Amino acid sequence: MVDDVELIALARERILQTFQIESLKDLQREALEMLVGSRDVFVIQPQGLGKSLIFQSTPLLFNIVRPKCSNSIVLIISLLVSFMLDQVRFLKSVRISTEIIGDEKNCEQARKRVERR
Numbered sequence: 001m002v003d004d005v006e007l008i009a010l011a012r013e014r015i016l017q018t019f020q021i022e023s024l025k026d027l028q029r030e031a032l033e034m035l036v037g038s039r040d041v042f043v044i045q046p047q048g049l050g051k052s053l054i055f056q057s058t059p060l061l062f063n064i065v066r067p068k069c070s071n072s073i074v075l076i077i078s079l080l081v082s083f084m085l086d087q088v089r090f091l092k093s094v095r096i097s098t099e100i101i102g103d104e105k106n107c108e109q110a111r112k113r114v115e116r117r
Contacts, residue, residue, distance in 0.1 A: 007036045011064050015057045018094050025050045035061050052087065059096050 011032055012024065024032065031041045031054045043051055084100050091098040 004033075004037055007065055008033055011036055011057075011061050014060050014064060015053070018060060018096075019053060019056070021053075024053070028053055032057070032061070036065055038065070056087065056091055056096070059091075 012029075015024070015032070016022070027043065027045065028050045031043060034041045035058060041054070043054055045051060088098045088100045
């Protein structure tokens, strides 16, 4: 059985490789450890301090921690449409399956986009 320390190390390496960065910031590392431990994470901090990497890496963490649940969905809520578009564009560039829901005129369109995954 793989313990949390091994999973954290594996997740850290996968994140660094996928996002082509050299290290994690303290808050990112702390959030990563909480996610690997199946704990909820709620992060509030100013722009530019690394929140994006926390939620961008969550699908990767789910694939490591819960490999049998490959159809997991990570839901991120943002009020800024331009921010969402930038994030989706980036995630797709690193081959993470991503959809944006927000520009649909009704719930049926949103449902169909998610089901396409």
